[in-house]
Amino acid sequence: MTFRRTFSLTTTLATSLFSFGAQAADINMVLNWVPTADHSPYFYAKSQGWYEEAGINLTIEAGRGSGAAAQRVGAGMSQIGIADMATVLLSKGQGADAVAIMAVYANSPQGFYWLKSKGIEGPEDFPDHSIGNPPADASRIMWPLFAETVGIAEDSVKFVNVSPQAKLTSLKSGAIDITSDFYNEHDLKLREFGDDLGFVAWRDIGINPYGLSVVVNGDFLEENKEVVAQFAAITQRAFAACVEDIDPCLEALMAEVSGLDHDNQVDQWNRIKELMADETTTTVALGAFNDERMKVDYQTVETYFELEQPFDVGTAYTNEFLDESIKMPAD
Numbered sequence: 001m002t003f004r005r006t007f008s009l010t011t012t013l014a015t016s017l018f019s020f021g022a023q024a025a026d027i028n029m030v031l032n033w034v035p036t037a038d039h040s041p042y043f044y045a046k047s048q049g050w051y052e053e054a055g056i057n058l059t060i061e062a063g064r065g066s067g068a069a070a071q072r073v074g075a076g077m078s079q080i081g082i083a084d085m086a087t088v089l090l091s092k093g094q095g096a097d098a099v100a101i102m103a104v105y106a107n108s109p110q111g112f113y114w115l116k117s118k119g120i121e122g123p124e125d126f127p128d129h130s131i132g133n134p135p136a137d138a139s140r141i142m143w144p145l146f147a148e149t150v151g152i153a154e155d156s157v158k159f160v161n162v163s164p165q166a167k168l169t170s171l172k173s174g175a176i177d178i179t180s181d182f183y184n185e186h187d188l189k190l191r192e193f194g195d196d197l198g199f200v201a202w203r204d205i206g207i208n209p210y211g212l213s214v215v216v217n218g219d220f221l222e223e224n225k226e227v228v229a230q231f232a233a234i235t236q237r238a239f240a241a242c243v244e245d246i247d248p249c250l251e252a253l254m255a256e257v258s259g260l261d262h263d264n265q266v267d268q269w270n271r272i273k274e275l276m277a278d279e280t281t282t283t284v285a286l287g288a289f290n291d292e293r294m295k296v297d298y299q300t301v302e303t304y305f306e307l308e309q310p311f312d313v314g315t316a317y318t319n320e321f322l323d324e325s326i327k328m329p330a331d
Helices: 002-019 037-047 066-074 085-093 143-150 164-173 183-196 218-223 225-244 247-256 262-276 279-283 291-304
Strands: 025-030 056-061 080-084 098-103 110-115 130-133 158-161 178-182 197-201 212-217
Touching: 025 066, 025 225, 037 056, 037 225, 037 247, 037 262, 056 225, 066 080, 066 085, 066 098, 066 212, 080 085, 085 098, 085 212, 085 291, 098 218, 098 225, 110 164, 110 183, 130 164, 143 291, 164 178, 164 183, 178 183, 183 197, 183 262, 212 218, 212 225, 218 225, 225 247, 225 262, 247 262
Parallel strands: 025 056, 025 080, 130 158, 130 178
Antiparallel strands: 080 212, 098 212, 110 178, 110 197
């Protein structure tokens, strides 16, 4: 209850300030994938008119992977995007002009799924099997790190191009042996495959870079700092509201996106809340980055990938737009 009262007071004041004298700004936000529960806060805030009240005309566009979203934002084709943070760092090292303003997943959502009936008990059995995922999937980009961590050869598997929507059916049909997927849909796979399902979470084997983050084009940020501040405050407010009560957020999402199962989205959101919570988001601010963790993430990317343009990791993210009175609940 204390969390709710503090949240309501600070966000009401913030909205009043942002609405006063706000100038209209057209913003295209490209998602990492098709919209699901982890994107519901943006749809909720939009349905409530919060972005519009702040003078932001927000267009939400489905994405084709974190890599594609990071590149698009970095090139200025979209002002804002949602992308896996390790992929953002890699893209920035290739010249993408992008700055993260909020961490959505404080813990990596990455994981691999397989069927034990395929003779796979764990990652040590991945060699000579196929992994199905999209070309721009963050787990494919970061595969060399995973392979080295679990002690298998980087070229010991065959990657197969599979759309996000086809991962589950491809695994079930035998078209692929393994697929990568976010922890969000863990319950759906458990219901589908039961005890035959094999799973390894990256964070459980010592690979825990920041996951999905809200990323802004650097030039846009420099020229429109007030607009970015408004967007960040509203988005943080929306995530806090959805943590308190997901039902209206899913209602807003499903009003705009067809083909989603409500119960599955509730399951997803419960998993997402696990990914959102860490020591920093529960004690500093919901969505805040930890400086030491970001240094480790940069070192990881620098070690396993050739950065064409090394950079100061401090230029890749900022916490300055987050309200420290809004924190992720610890439980």
